[in-house]
Amino acid sequence: MGLFSFTQDLAIDLGTANTLIVYNDEVVVDEPSVIAIDIQTNQLHALGHAAKPYIGRTPNNLRTIRPLKDGVIADFNATELMLKGLIRKIHTSGSLFSPSLKMVICIPSGSTNVEIRAVRDSAEHAGAREVAMIFEPMAAALGAGIDVEAPEGNMIIDIGGGTSEIACISLGGIVTSKSINVAGDVFTTDIINYIRQQHNIRIGERTAEEIKCKVGAALPELEVEPEDFVVTGPSVLTSLPQTVTLNYSEIAYALDSSLSKLDEALMQVLTDMPAELYSDVVRNGIYLAGGGALIKGLNKRLSDKTGIPVHIAEDPLRAIVRGTNIALKNINHFSFLLR
Numbered sequence: 001m002g003l004f005s006f007t008q009d010l011a012i013d014l015g016t017a018n019t020l021i022v023y024n025d026e027v028v029v030d031e032p033s034v035i036a037i038d039i040q041t042n043q044l045h046a047l048g049h050a051a052k053p054y055i056g057r058t059p060n061n062l063r064t065i066r067p068l069k070d071g072v073i074a075d076f077n078a079t080e081l082m083l084k085g086l087i088r089k090i091h092t093s094g095s096l097f098s099p100s101l102k103m104v105i106c107i108p109s110g111s112t113n114v115e116i117r118a119v120r121d122s123a124e125h126a127g128a129r130e131v132a133m134i135f136e137p138m139a140a141a142l143g144a145g146i147d148v149e150a151p152e153g154n155m156i157i158d159i160g161g162g163t164s165e166i167a168c169i170s171l172g173g174i175v176t177s178k179s180i181n182v183a184g185d186v187f188t189t190d191i192i193n194y195i196r197q198q199h200n201i202r203i204g205e206r207t208a209e210e211i212k213c214k215v216g217a218a219l220p221e222l223e224v225e226p227e228d229f230v231v232t233g234p235s236v237l238t239s240l241p242q243t244v245t246l247n248y249s250e251i252a253y254a255l256d257s258s259l260s261k262l263d264e265a266l267m268q269v270l271t272d273m274p275a276e277l278y279s280d281v282v283r284n285g286i287y288l289a290g291g292g293a294l295i296k297g298l299n300k301r302l303s304d305k306t307g308i309p310v311h312i313a314e315d316p317l318r319a320i321v322r323g324t325n326i327a328l329k330n331i332n333h334f335s336f337l338l339r
């Protein structure tokens with residue numbers, strides 16, 4: 001018994017920013033999608049959490065790679081190295097982890113057949129005997145608790161690191177959808193640019209991301225106000241250290257133009273949608289998932305723009321892998337969702 005009373009199956013959310021793995025209904029891997037490799041040997045030097053601090057700090061012999069970019073696989077080799085490395089980490093959680101039988105992997109809905117093939121190969125090289133893929137909006141919807149097979153319209157918006165995907169789902173399929181490359185990474189860049197232009201201070205990607213997570217807002221006025229964020233960096237003009245205190249309203253201003261693109265995309269999907277489904281969505285509300293769902297006031301902003309209630313999925317950063325796990329556990333039932 002013992003070992004064999006557990007399944008060896010994995011649900012994996014292969015994301016631009018984060019990769020998560022569920023094993024036996026538990027999230028056992030939740031790490032940034034980053035690796036650092038030794039340039040000379042092409043060997044893996046660091047992975048996930050351990051590699052993230054390397055970004056922007058590597059010496060000449062090392063290079064950090066984010067294997068996925070803009071919601072697609074940018075580097076096949078790096079993706080495989082990362083996937084294998086992360087699966088190997090499951091060992092540490094207890095008993096021996098033997099090669100898995102089944103894997104369901106969530107992939108960006110913009111993936112081409114070549115990319116899907118590459119992910120499948122990587123998973124097989126990492127020990128999978130049976131690999132199935134699920135597209136991200138469907139996994140997000142399952143993870144948000146939506147009954148994707150119901151004969152009614154449900155809308156999910158997944159705002160990740162590389163892409164924001166808006167999809168209307170009914171009867172187990174995506175009816176109308178739109179994917180834009182405006183998501184977490186762009187918001188981070190907006191903050192870098194804003195602080196350089198407005199305050200003449202240079203900041204790096206990691207600092208900008210921290211600002212986004214702490215005081216990132218979608219509205220200039222919030223009911224619950226986050227505390228100001230104090231940032232120090234070199235002055236663009238003098239290179240001397242300079243400090244500025246950032247208020248969330250200021251960051252809302254910095255993010256506004258990118259968030260408007262999200263508003264527009266959502267309006268577009270609502271406009272293109274069949275009328276019956278539209279009224280279902282008005283009744284059921286819109287669900288937000290992915291890390292971008294945590295931008296303060298985003299649900300209110302979208303609901304103000306559309307007049308439709310907007311709900312944040314429980315633990316939105318993990319909703320997608322949760323949904324992927326639901327597909328894994330009911331793999332026969334949900335075979336029509338899988339590739």
Ligand SMILES: Nc1ncnc2c1ncn2[C@@H]1O[C@H](COP(=O)(O)OP(=O)(O)OP(=O)(O)O)[C@@H](O)[C@H]1O
Binds near residue numbers: 014015070
């Ligand atoms: N509290 C927060 N506020 C704002 N943004 C956040 C917060 N927490 C995480 N994020 C952002 O969410 C993004 C990561 O979200 P997620 O893990 O859903 O993306 P992903 O699935 O890896 O990307 P993709 O789906 O595009 O492949 C990052 O850009 C991160 O900075």
Ligand SMILES: [Mg+2]
Binds near residue numbers: 014016136161290320
């Ligand atoms: Mg994602």
